[in-house]
Amino acid sequence: MVTRVGRFILDIFKGAKGIGSLFIQIVYWIVFGPFKKKTAKLESIFYQMGFAGLRSIVIVFFVAIFTGIVLAMQSAYQLEKMGAVIYVASLVSISLCRELSPVLTALVVAGRVGSAIAAELGTMKVTEQIEALETMAINPIRFLAVPRFLALFFMLPCLTVVGNISGIMGGFIVGSGSLNINPYLYMQTSFKYLELKDVYTGLLKSFVFAMIIALIACFEGLNTTKGAEGVGRSTTRSVVISFILIILADCFLTAIFYFSNI
Amino acid sequence: MSQNISKEKVISLKGVSKFFDGRKIIDNVNFDIYSGETFVIMGCSGSGKSTLLRLMTGIIKPDEGNIFIRGKDISRIDIEELDQIRKSFGMLFQYSALLDSLTVDENVALPLREHTKLDENIIRIIVKMKLSLVGLRGFESYYPSKISGGMRKRVGLARAIALDPYVVFYDEPTSGLDPVVGGVIDKLIKDLSAKLLITSVVVTHDMQSVFRIADRVAMVHQGSIVKVGTPEEIKNSDNEYIKQFINGLPEGPIDFFTEDVDLFEEFGK
Numbered sequence: 001m002v003t004r005v006g007r008f009i010l011d012i013f014k015g016a017k018g019i020g021s022l023f024i025q026i027v028y029w030i031v032f033g034p035f036k037k038k039t040a041k042l043e044s045i046f047y048q049m050g051f052a053g054l055r056s057i058v059i060v061f062f063v064a065i066f067t068g069i070v071l072a073m074q075s076a077y078q079l080e081k082m083g084a085v086i087y088v089a090s091l092v093s094i095s096l097c098r099e100l101s102p103v104l105t106a107l108v109v110a111g112r113v114g115s116a117i118a119a120e121l122g123t124m125k126v127t128e129q130i131e132a133l134e135t136m137a138i139n140p141i142r143f144l145a146v147p148r149f150l151a152l153f154f155m156l157p158c159l160t161v162v163g164n165i166s167g168i169m170g171g172f173i174v175g176s177g178s179l180n181i182n183p184y185l186y187m188q189t190s191f192k193y194l195e196l197k198d199v200y201t202g203l204l205k206s207f208v209f210a211m212i213i214a215l216i217a218c219f220e221g222l223n224t225t226k227g228a229e230g231v232g233r234s235t236t237r238s239v240v241i242s243f244i245l246i247i248l249a250d251c252f253l254t255a256i257f258y259f260s261n262i
Numbered sequence: 263m264s265q266n267i268s269k270e271k272v273i274s275l276k277g278v279s280k281f282f283d284g285r286k287i288i289d290n291v292n293f294d295i296y297s298g299e300t301f302v303i304m305g306c307s308g309s310g311k312s313t314l315l316r317l318m319t320g321i322i323k324p325d326e327g328n329i330f331i332r333g334k335d336i337s338r339i340d341i342e343e344l345d346q347i348r349k350s351f352g353m354l355f356q357y358s359a360l361l362d363s364l365t366v367d368e369n370v371a372l373p374l375r376e377h378t379k380l381d382e383n384i385i386r387i388i389v390k391m392k393l394s395l396v397g398l399r400g401f402e403s404y405y406p407s408k409i410s411g412g413m414r415k416r417v418g419l420a421r422a423i424a425l426d427p428y429v430v431f432y433d434e435p436t437s438g439l440d441p442v443v444g445g446v447i448d449k450l451i452k453d454l455s456a457k458l459l460i461t462s463v464v465v466t467h468d469m470q471s472v473f474r475i476a477d478r479v480a481m482v483h484q485g486s487i488v489k490v491g492t493p494e495e496i497k498n499s500d501n502e503y504i505k506q507f508i509n510g511l512p513e514g515p516i517d518f519f520t521e522d523v524d525l526f527e528e529f530g531k
Contacts, residue, residue, distance in 0.1 A: 123362075124361075124362075127357060127359060127362075128355045128356070128357060128359040129359050129360075129361055129362070131321055131355070131359065132353070132355055132359035132360075132361075133361075134321060134348075135319050135320075135321065135348055135351060135353045135431075136348065136353075136372065136373050136376070136421075137344075137345035137346070137348040137349050137376075137377065138372070138373075138376050139345075143376075
């Protein structure tokens with residue numbers, strides 16, 4: 001039991017070291033790559049942006065709109081008792097922009113894109129494609145990890161904005177439909193208490209979540225061993241670890257924003 | 263014996279050893295490979311021949327000894343210097359290792375696009391030339407998953423020679439192929455080394471292939487070199503390991519069972 005716990009802790013440290021080193025290498029290639037005339041290919045970055053961003057819009061839209069609907073109904077249930085049903089609008093918009101939309105979008109993207117990255121890179125690893133790149137003097141981190149990292153870094157905040165808008169729309173459907181709030185008044189109340197900082201703290205979170213998803217997925221993929229079973233394990237690990245780290249990071253970031261009054 | 267062999271040493275291994283998890287996988291290996299020759303490393307599965315190939319391509323570093331490529335010790339240089347040397351390498355992997363997400367011509371063009379500043383039109387011409395050399399035209403726009411194993415090997419070969427390397431490493435080039443396609447690949451290896459004056463290092467356990475292509479052969483057993491010689495010398499060798507290996511005999515000094523455990527003893531009788 002003690003050895004098992006010890007090995008588990010050791011694995012965590014080894015993983016953290018590997019992820020740290022991957023992060024440094026990715027930043028190195030992004031910052032110094034252009035000086036060496038060795039950058040990630042633009043078409044590769046755009047392709048990944050399409051895969052991670054454009055093709056995730058539908059699922060993010062549905063998750064956010066239904067979350068907005070549920071949030072509006074649940075809060076209306078409480079607020080109706082106090083005769084403050086109009087405040088459903090601001091409650092929905094603030095809680096979505098500050099918290100729910102960045103976290104839910106990140107979780108959806110970790111499941112959809114992070115797992116795909118881990119499985120793709122993992123398959124490339126076990127079929128010697130990564131080794132082939134190395135023997136061709138092509139750095140796999142520059143060639144594979146950097147485009148995926150940049151694509152997620154830029155697309156997750158965009159998806160979060162899509163989530164914000166769809167969530168507010170969901171709330172609006174409930175508010176103006178079944179709660180009989182005047183649509184104009186609903187929208188006005190939505191944005192009356194919503195401050196710019198509510199939006200940008202949410203977006204700031206999504207940048208951090210994007211880095212977590214990309215780093216974990218690339219690390220797990222590039223360190224896959226043991227054939228098909230290993231690819232499955234890497235994919236599962238990438239999703240599970242991303243989920244845990246996203247929630248942990250969210251907790252820390254919320255605490256930082258709360259205590260520093262951002 | 264090829265006419266193009268010179269006495270210039272392209273690759274030298276001096277006292278190379280490699281350990282994995284405390285086990286010695288490669289044990290004090292020494293040999294030289296000369297410019298223009300086809301050097302075959304043969305041995306059973308798990309004998310360490312693929313590890314030798316990975317050591318020579320710098321994918322793994324030796325724990326003891328030195329590996330010199332054209333006089334430069336690749337076990338003591340940083341990754342940037344190693345990458346410079348790797349640009350003059352080509353490698354054909356056992357399962358071709360083509361990038362699944364790229365088409366045949368994109369795979370062959372990859373090293374050219376990454377390491378040269380050639381115009382896209384020139385790259386396209388070179389890709390066509392390289393694919394012609396391996397006898398594979400008309401499949402440029404196919405993805406690797408849509409072509410046969412033999413074709414994939416040939417695309418891998420075209421990619422390996424894309425940058426006009428002076429050494430090409432082949433990891434089990436004929437394994438998993440039918441005898442005819444295996445023969446085609448062997449002929450290609452011979453032709454390329456004659457036409458392009460390439461030094462070829464081939465790892466295989468296919469004996470037919472060994473005697474078809476080799477200028478010299480090294481037999482590896484349990485991480486050590488048993489003998490280095492010409493195919494004739496290997497064929498006529500009295501060494502028990504070599505005899506067993508080339509004749510594919512189940513009985514002999516090469517032991518396939520890890521330990522002889524008495525089943526009665528194991529079950530406590």
